[in-house]
Amino acid sequence: xxxxxxxxxxxxxxxxxxxxxxxxxxxxxxxxxxxxxxxxxxxxxxxxxxxxxxxxxxxxxxxxxxxxxxxxxxxxxxxxxxxxxxxxxxxxxxxxxxxxxxxxxxxxxxxxxx
Amino acid sequence: xxxxxxxxxxxxxxxxxxxxxxxxxxxxxxxxxxxxxxxxxxxxxxxxxxxxxxxxxxxxxxxxxxxxxxxxxxxxxxxxxxxxxxxxxxxxxxxxxxxxxxxxxxxxxxxxxxxxxx
Numbered sequence: 668x669x670x671x672x673x674x675x676x677x678x679x680x681x682x683x684x685x686x687x688x689x690x691x692x693x694x695x696x697x698x699x700x701x702x703x704x705x706x707x708x709x710x711x712x713x714x715x716x717x718x719x720x721x722x723x724x725x726x727x728x729x730x731x732x733x734x735x736x737x738x739x740x741x742x743x744x745x746x747x748x749x750x751x752x753x754x755x756x757x758x759x760x761x762x763x764x765x766x767x768x769x770x771x772x773x774x775x776x777x778x779x780x781x
Numbered sequence: 782x783x784x785x786x787x788x789x790x791x792x793x794x795x796x797x798x799x800x801x802x803x804x805x806x807x808x809x810x811x812x813x814x815x816x817x818x819x820x821x822x823x824x825x826x827x828x829x830x831x832x833x834x835x836x837x838x839x840x841x842x843x844x845x846x847x848x849x850x851x852x853x854x855x856x857x858x859x860x861x862x863x864x865x866x867x868x869x870x871x872x873x874x875x876x877x878x879x880x881x882x883x884x885x886x887x888x889x890x891x892x893x894x895x896x897x898x899x
Contacts, residue, residue, distance in 0.1 A: 669823070701887060710785070710871055710890030711824075756824070768814055768826030768837060769888060 670694045671759050673772035681780050686744040688775050690757030693738065697759040701769065702731060702742045705754045714755075715742070744777075752779045783807055785891035787872050793897045794862065802857040802894045804872030812877045813855040814888060815847060818869040830855060831877060862898045869893045 672691045680686045690700075698719040703711035717724040717731045717740065724731050730743045744751055754776050758769040785806045794800050806813060815827040829837035830849040844866075846858040855872055873888040 671823070703890075708892070710787075710873075710892045713887045713889065716887060758824075768816075768829050769824075770826070771824040773821070773823045 668693070669772070670697075671757055671770050671772040673755075673757055673775050675775050676773070677776040677778065679778045679780055680747050682749060683746045686742075686747045686751065686777055686779070688742040688744075688755050688757075688777065690740050690742075690772055691738060692740075692759050694759070694761065694770070695738070696761040697770075699760040700731070700733060700740050701758045701760070702729075703756040703758060703771075705756060705774070711756055747777075747779045749779050749781060752777060785872060785874055785889050787870075787891035787894050789894060790892065791895045791897075793899065794859070795899050796862060796864070798862075799858070799860040801859065802870055802872075802896075804855040804857075804891055806853055806855075806872075806874035806889070806891075808874055808876075808889060810874040810876045810889070811852050812875045813849060813852070814873040814875075815855065815857055816871040816873065816890075818871060818893075820868075824871065828857075859896075862896075864898050867896055867898045869895050 670693050701716040702714040704714050705711040715726050715729045715731050717733050722733050728744055733740045754774040756774045757772040760767050760769055788803045811832055813830045816824045817827055818824045827841045828847045844861050848856040871893045872891045875888040
């Protein structure tokens with residue numbers, strides 16, 4: 668049973684508009700959440716994270732929102748740029764700062780249309 | 782070299798072969814990980830090494846054997862694999878909380894080894 672779910676395999680957004688990627692989780696022990704971005708033939712690269720003590724974290728064009736009661740997080744990218752086209756993975760950890768493996772979702776392929 | 786490197790990038794092997802995947806991290810981290818990504822599946826954690834000690838083995842078959850000789854190097858020894866083991870194998874590293882003041886669990890990934898078992 669998947670503990671981290673990304674229900675949209677792909678998302679198409681026009682350049683300059685907002686991209687919203689969603690992620691749901693089931694394990695209430697998760698206390699740290701991360702978003703990774705992956706281009707073909709490369710490993711995932713860390714994008715942004717959020718601790719369960721916060722509900723929002725912002726870094727430039729990227730903002731992550733966490734709704735603990737709904738066990739839901741989302742990544743907002745605004746404005747979307749062509750270079751944002753990639754697969755985005757949501758990941759979660761149950762031991763923030765510990766050597767804990769991450770639990771990943773299947774990913775959402777974001778396509779930015781010119 | 783910077784970041785996390787993996788060799789080889791591509792590997793084709795028969796079911797009776799023995800091969801090894803190598804990972805090296807140049808970030809000064811003290812924890813390293815092996816993940817597997819099969820087609821249409823999420824990344825799956827295989828092994829965790831914390832301060833060179835294996836702390837997690839996520840029910841991985843014994844035909845996969847990890848080795849961590851020091852905090853910068855990680856190997857995955859492969860023998861008598863099956864075709865269903867064909868996948869992208871990713872190595873990652875992170876700095877464990879408390880050893881250098883870092884309080885985050887971001888893991889930094891290598892580019893992966895694309896393994897095909899015939």
